[in-house]
Amino acid sequence: MKLxxxxxxxxxxxPSFYNVSNRHTFSFIFGRDLAxxxxxxxxxxxxxxxxLRYVRAA
Known part of the structure; x- marks a missing residue:
């Protein structure tokens, strides 16, 4: 595989966008402050x- x-x-x-954009909803649903x-x-x-795993495998 070429990196x-x-x-x-x-x-x-x-993964970064998903967690940032949904942190308020998930905090409410799961009862944890994801921020x-x-x-x-x-x-x-x-x-x-x-x-790192991705880069090392390439």
Whole structure:
């Protein structure tokens, strides 16, 4: 698989946008503040891990 310059952006755009745009709805539904620093840090870590795995596999 050839890694393009835009591949990491494409891989992170949807998960990042989805979580930011839906954080208020999901916070209400699940009764958790998804904008809290702890949850945001965990999400950031998950996205970084996903990109690193993607790049290393290429």
């Amino acid at each position: 393009t310059k835009t591949a990491p952006l494409a891989a992170t755009a949807a 809290s620093p702890d949850i945001r840090a965990a999400r950031r870590s998950a996205v970084i891990d996903m990109v």
